[in-house]
Amino acid sequence: MAGIYADEGISGTSTKKREQFNKMIEDCMAGNIDLIVTKSISRFARNTLDCLKYVRQLKDSGVEIYFEKENIRTLDNQGETLLTILSSLAQDESRSISESSTWGIRRRFEQGKLHVNHAKFLGYDKDKVGNLVVNEKQAKIVRRIYREFLDGKGANRIARDLELGGVTNWNGKAKWYESSIRKMLTNEKYKGDALLQKTYTVDFLSKKRADNNGEVPQYYVEDSHPAIIDKEMWEAVQLEMERRRNFALQYGIQKLEYATTSNPFAGRVICGSCGQVFGRKVWNSTDDRFRRIIWRCNGKYPAKGEKGCESRHVDDVVLYQAFVNVFNMMVENKDYFLAKWKELRESDNQLQRYKSKQFSKIITVAGWIKDFDVDLYFALTEKVVVYGDGRLMVVLLDGTEVECLIE
Numbered sequence: 001m002a003g004i005y006a007d008e009g010i011s012g013t014s015t016k017k018r019e020q021f022n023k024m025i026e027d028c029m030a031g032n033i034d035l036i037v038t039k040s041i042s043r044f045a046r047n048t049l050d051c052l053k054y055v056r057q058l059k060d061s062g063v064e065i066y067f068e069k070e071n072i073r074t075l076d077n078q079g080e081t082l083l084t085i086l087s088s089l090a091q092d093e094s095r096s097i098s099e100s101s102t103w104g105i106r107r108r109f110e111q112g113k114l115h116v117n118h119a120k121f122l123g124y125d126k127d128k129v130g131n132l133v134v135n136e137k138q139a140k141i142v143r144r145i146y147r148e149f150l151d152g153k154g155a156n157r158i159a160r161d162l163e164l165g166g167v168t169n170w171n172g173k174a175k176w177y178e179s180s181i182r183k184m185l186t187n188e189k190y191k192g193d194a195l196l197q198k199t200y201t202v203d204f205l206s207k208k209r210a211d212n213n214g215e216v217p218q219y220y221v222e223d224s225h226p227a228i229i230d231k232e233m234w235e236a237v238q239l240e241m242e243r244r245r246n247f248a249l250q251y252g253i254q255k256l257e258y259a260t261t262s263n264p265f266a267g268r269v270i271c272g273s274c275g276q277v278f279g280r281k282v283w284n285s286t287d288d289r290f291r292r293i294i295w296r297c298n299g300k301y302p303a304k305g306e307k308g309c310e311s312r313h314v315d316d317v318v319l320y321q322a323f324v325n326v327f328n329m330m331v332e333n334k335d336y337f338l339a340k341w342k343e344l345r346e347s348d349n350q351l352q353r354y355k356s357k358q359f360s361k362i363i364t365v366a367g368w369i370k371d372f373d374v375d376l377y378f379a380l381t382e383k384v385v386v387y388g389d390g391r392l393m394v395v396l397l398d399g400t401e402v403e404c405l406i407e
Contacts, residue, residue, distance in 0.1 A: 002033045025054060028063045040069035122170040123190065123228050132189075132225040139228045141167060145184055146229050146237055150354060152378030155181040157260065185241065191234040192227030195220050232350055239351035247382070251277050261374050265319050265384065271297040272387035273311040281313075295319065295386070311388045318392075319384060320372040326394045326402045327376060328368050337363055337400075344398065355397055 005024040007017075027033050036058070038044045044067070045051040055065060055074050064075045123142040124132045141162075148158050159176035166174045188195055229237075248254070251270060259266045269278035276299040284290035293316035299309035330337055337359070344356035362379065369376075385393040394402045 002027060025058075028058055029061060034063055036063065036065045038065065038067055041067050041072075120170055121189070122184065124225075134226050134228060138170070142184065142190060142228050145181060146190075146233055149185055149237055150233070150240060150358070151375070152380075154259070155179075155185070185237050188234070189225070190227065190229045191231045192225055193220065193222050194224045233354065235350040236354040239349065243351065251275070253277060259378070264374050264377055265295065265316075268381070268383050269295050269314075269319065270383050270385045271299065271309060271311050272385045272391075272393070273297070274299045274309040276309065278314070278386060280316075292316075297386075311386065312390070314386050314392065322384065322392060322394055322404045323377050323381065324369055324372055325404060326396075327366075327373075327380070329402060330363055331366050331368055334363055340400075341398065352398070359398055 005020040007020045024033070024036070028036070041051065044065070045054065058065060059074055064073055066073050123135055123138045125135045127133050145158055145162075148161075149155070153161075156178045159178050159181050162176045163174055167176075168174050169176060169180075184190070248267070251267070253267045259268055263280065265278075266280065267277060270276075271278060274297065276297055278295040279298045281294050281296055283292040283294060294313045295316065296313040297309045297311045300311070300313075302308050341356035341360045344352050347353050347356070359380065362376070380396050382395045382397045385395065387393070390405060392404050394404060396402070
């Protein structure tokens with residue numbers, strides 16, 4: 001006997017993940033096996049095409065398969081005809097089991113019962129009866145991600161800072177991706193709700209899953225489990241993501257999060273003449289004595305034959321100093337701004353309410369600053385508009401516009 005080949009708990013609808021099955025076929029092709037004894041057709045393969053494919057392949061190599069339950073030997077003349085019929089029945093049985101299982105899952109969805117894979121779900125574990133419970137150590141990381149996003153950081157910078165800090169993900173590795181941060185920021189389960197059946201199984205044989213765009217019903221369950229993020233903060237994050245998308249669309253920016261700590265003005269300096277974005281340029285970059293970083297309208301030098309924008313360039317240092325001046329002006333007029341933000345706390349817009357509290361907290365304890373603070377800049381500033389007459393406008397995220405002169 002060559003051996004016993006068994007794939008424990010693996011579906012027979014596909015051979016891709018059946019390691020023992022594939023090893024058996026390899027041994028047959030190598031001439032180590034001349035007879036396979038299997039309990040039934042359904043144990044060999046529930047996919048008709050796979051079943052017939054391997055039966056014929058083995059038959060050509062002189063290997064016989066004996067199906068005990070059906071009493072079929074594949075080297076008999078009548079074997080393949082019976083096998084085709086019975087394997088089709090086995091496949092249909094598998095389809096019926098799959099449909100019954102899917103029906104059961106959907107019934108649980110209708111009743112608001114969660115079906116969540118918590119192993120890859122940062123912030124939650126499951127108790128003995130299968131209910132989601134907060135993993136407080138991981139929940140602190142989730143709260144940090146939400147808070148830093150509303151502090152003005154992009155998903156890419158959040159991921160990078162987590163890695164630099166050695167913060168581990170659900171898999172125990174300090175590896176983070178921008179895409180996974182974005183998914184976390186839009187996952188309603190963090191506010192205690194659950195949208196069920198976001199994906200569905202397209203085909204029971206391939207087990208392929210696809211996004212559910214209305215093909216099957218979805219179910220939204222409120223307060224289905226303990227929340228990590230309060231609903232107000234979660235809603236503020238969704239509005240902030242929408243604001244950034246709209247800003248990028250308005251000014252033709254691929255994504256707003258090009259701005260970094262070393263290049264904070266990327267995608268945020270706007271031409272007051274034509275509405276295009278300013279780009280960063282380096283003058284005399286080969287000689288540090290004369291090296292200058294300037295920002296110039298991307299419409300300044302268009303295609304040949306077209307008239308370019310007549311706006312002037314602005315030095316990097318001017319932009320840095322403009323924010324310092326605006327922030328110090330806010331500190332000087334602290335009472336005015338605190339009163340303004342107190343009114344905004346009553347707004348119906350959750351993002352405005354969050355920002356008004358955030359701005360108030362910053363300015364209440366703030367003093368004058370001498371140097372540019374990148375974290376304050378990202379938390380407070382939406383854009384800087386540069387005009388051709390020597391003016392620039394710093395626009396804050398609360399809608400405040402402060403005009404400065406370019407000297």
